[in-house]
Amino acid sequence: MTEQPYDLRKVLDEIKDLPGQYHATDKEIDPDADLAGVYRYIGSGGTVMRPTQEGPTMMFNNVKGFPGSRVLIGLQASRKRVGTILHHDWRTLGQMLNDAVTHPVAPVKVDHKDAPAQEVVHYASEPDFDIRKILAAPTNTPVDAGPYITMGVVYGASPDKKQSDVTIHRMVLEDKDTIGMYIMPGGRHIGAFLKEYEALDKPMPITINIGLDPAITIGATFEPPTTPLGYNELQVAGALRNEPVQVVDGMAVDQLGIARSEWIVEAEIMPNTSMQEDINTNTGHAMPEFPGYNGTANPAVHIVKIKAVTHRQDNPIVQTTIGPSEEHVSMAGIPTEASILNLVDRAIPGKVKNVYNAPAGGGKLMTIMQIHKDDANDEGIQRQAALLAFSSFKELKTVILVDEDVDIFDWNDVMWTINTRFQADKDIMVLEGLRNHPLDPSELPEYDPARIRVRGMSSKLVLDGTFPYDMKKSFTRAQFKEMPNWQDYLK
Known part of the structure; x- marks a missing residue:
């Protein structure tokens, strides 16, 4: 049959x-x-x-x-x-x-x-x-x-x-x-x-x-x-x-x-x-x-x-x-994740472990990128990944960069990295005068006449929550004992 x-x-x-x-x-x-x-x-x-x-x-x-x-x-x-x-x-x-x-x-x-x-x-x-x-x-x-x-x-x-x-x-x-x-x-x-x-x-x-x-x-x-x-x-x-x-x-x-x-x-x-x-x-x-x-x-x-x-x-x-x-978010966000991965995998293979377009951005306006650095020579590659993300999807507005020990699907973990691996005076990138999605009500000329000439223009934001590789020891999370039988205690 x-x-x-x-x-x-x-x-x-x-x-x-x-x-x-x-x-x-x-x-x-x-x-x-x-x-x-x-x-x-x-x-x-x-x-x-x-x-x-x-x-x-x-x-x-x-x-x-x-x-x-x-x-x-x-x-x-x-x-x-x-x-x-x-x-x-x-x-x-x-x-x-x-x-x-x-x-x-x-x-x-x-x-x-x-x-x-x-x-x-x-x-x-x-x-x-x-x-x-x-x-x-x-x-x-x-x-x-x-x-x-x-x-x-x-x-x-x-x-x-x-x-x-x-x-x-x-x-x-x-x-x-x-x-x-x-x-x-x-x-x-x-x-x-x-x-x-x-x-x-x-x-x-x-x-x-x-x-x-x-x-x-x-x-x-x-x-x-x-x-x-x-x-x-x-x-x-x-x-x-x-x-x-x-x-x-x-x-x-x-x-x-x-x-x-x-x-x-x-x-x-x-x-x-x-x-x-x-x-x-x-x-x-x-x-x-x-x-x-x-x-x-x-x-x-x-x-x-x-x-x-x-x-x-x-x-x-x-x-x-x-x-x-x-x-x-499922319909628009998951294909956008795929589009970002498609481009970064070709440009900087192995450096972006995963991508999540979270509900807070409606699947289109924001992405969280999980970055892998092999050594100190990879410092800066995370920001290159953010630029590639903007290139792969023009309606993207905000990119949050995190290290590979961060759960990109857990907002507590993402916000934790912004609070402990981030300094506002050095880890914010703002890109002005780019195209974005016209349904964002903040992208109106009257909102920012100096930078938004027509509806659908936007400043774009990168929050770099990755730690400098040469300071890795300072950013190691508290390590707990591995317990393979932990589920036995729920029986």
Whole structure:
């Protein structure tokens, strides 16, 4: 019997019976702010408003207004759970992703009959079609611009189909057949392909794939320079699973969809047109973003016209996330760790033992680097590593450097090194006038008119918490006796 390929349902089957990893509820939930409001307490973690915690992923089986549909939230809102899902040590997931991106496995096309995502088809030309009544897309807060697709992997290609890519964007349901899509300027390959279509004044066919194996959603968040234009990140998921991702031709657009998705929205991005993101609410807000603040509604998001929606027959799952949650850290942070390791391993091999993009930075803004020095001649190599990290990921804002005896996943240990192996007058590096992420509210010209000319510029920070190698004896931690039988005392 052939083993079932990986998809969301297979992953859920693997974790359902593990203590504290999965919880399903049949209690009715309103997807309009209530669903995210509940999960914020139970398991979102990250930079979400306190109180919050790391907890199980949750399946809501009874979603108000959407009989037969289910909503899953927080599947990746725990790094340890991601390790379980990918069958790998959670501490070295960045190294696993680095290996996957350098040994890609290409997708494979299947027939429509072999694509569970196309078991049910709704065409937008049908008189009663309304995406807002078909897809249980939640809002995160009462002031969101509307229901958002937050975990939709967009598949697009260049007009000549020679290059393709998958990316994740924030997408709001604006009307019965219209989505507003925010494509961040620079760095997203879908945006590069769209410019080619706009030059031809033609709509760009895409699919939006919802309800996926986390190997796909994590792999899809790689960015340049690690994955250059034309590198389709579905190849990363193929490498992580050691099996190709299955894709299928669209039913209504000339584009591929992910065959084992729960849902596929087939659509076209309209050329050279835009609309107000919060046109239905006028709140001025989009949705909560990874830094922990409500994103400002964009006055000119891209207009996406839906042509069809397909989904599985049996209780299709809408997968969603809370913007500032630990889930974003898993999706954005682990590939960023891989990107940093990819570059430093080539430039200064053996000097960076591990990297962690912590929740305090939302997975994007901060990294902690564990440095190995062989001798006094390696002094300074740690700061070279920090510069390489900034080069590998332009949205990185803060780098903390620690020695290899420090647990980079333990904030007490990281802060301990800053308090005992750090002097502010000599161990701080500030780099001014660099590009960063425009969602950071401190990166506004009015915040620092002298250094921030346009939104998205930033000063970047390095905190060097490594001790000078020639003073190693002064920084040796207290050594305790090794006790191989220590667990016997817990029996």
